[in-house]
Amino acid sequence: MTPTTPNAPDRRTVLRGAAAVGAVGAVAVPLAACTTENSGAKAAGPRAGDAGPVTVGKVPDISVGAGKVFGESRVVVTRPEASVYKAFDARCPHQGCLVGEVEQGVVKCNCHGSQFDVNDGSVVRGPANSGLPELPLKVVDGDIVVG
Template sequence: MSDEVVSGGGGVGRRGLLCGGGILGVAVLAGCGGGGEEKSAGDLKGKEVAKVADVPVGGGKINGAEKVVVTQPTQGSFKAFTAVCTHQGCTVGSVSGGLIKCPCHGSEFKIADGSVQRGPADRALTEYPVQVRDGGIVVT
């Protein structure tokens, strides 16, 4: 194939298509990122990230403002993890069936320890230490 016009009359050569596709590919990948930036435990220390009443047993609640997901794997046991997926930085979208789920590429993490249940993510979610104080779940 020559480096000339690929489709009739458009004047776009093969090289132009490849370069344009490369730019588009970068834009698409950038769109997958979701802009999530994980916070450190120090950034969150002392902050209430959820109310006990809002976190169901066997499920969880996502705090989008703080980028934290709080779970209750068993009655009275609360866990908190970054809500930033370890695959490409999307913010996780839901918690159900004992799993924290990322809507971007389908990664799933266990609510008990943040470990990967299903990829493409290959690292667990960062866990934050928490305590229950006055009906709230606070990062310690």
Template sequence: MTDSTRRAVIFSAGGVGLAAVLSACSGDDSTAASEQAPADGQAAAGGREIAKTSDIPVGGGKVFKDQDVVVTQPEAGTFKAFSATCTHKSCPVGSVADNEIVCPCHGSRFSAKDGSVTKPPASKPLAEKKITVSGDSITLA
């Protein structure tokens, strides 16, 4: 095989590889497999029951690390949900007690009612997440 033939083969193979990478990265309007609803019929990005109302104590809450959400019940029958990631240094919040969401990393505290900072060092509130309550079921929307 001559040098020019060898170069042509390598160049062609590189072009084919580049075309494959670019086509894999390009988008289209069809839904990707990772965005499709699971077989059980529930929405992939939410719509799953995460708790029963009886799991969330009044004045407290529960952290769901897998969903990055903390659900609180600041008053009887009122349920709220917030990001479970502290806005100070992105640590996961650890617990909810006395209507405060507590970050164990640096001691930040947030209101269980609205996610606002009640004790620094965090300076930004926790992002609110949408939930729905139907009967005794709490669903992440």
């Protein structure tokens, strides 16, 4: 039998502690994956407007009554009327996922189902409790410039 040091934990206590840490780690990893990713569509790079105006697309890219998500720039551009273009931060205020698509008059977040109005970015359906922040937008020679 090996002598023990006073106040040192025995083998059984050490193994119980390791098992508890392993169990907590196994739970924490899946929960962390739910916070800011959208089916691998986490945005890379600066958001439009962070480093000045950014050209995100062309006028023909956006149909009337629809919109498009520009993931690289973290911007969603909508076109509620023929001559009206709107730009919004594409990160859902609920947990930071990028919104996934624009259809039937709403911007949809695929992570948890929030929906936002294409006209003003306001919440149409939660769990988000605040709308998408609007960003400045200009159309310059057929280019959509945000920021």
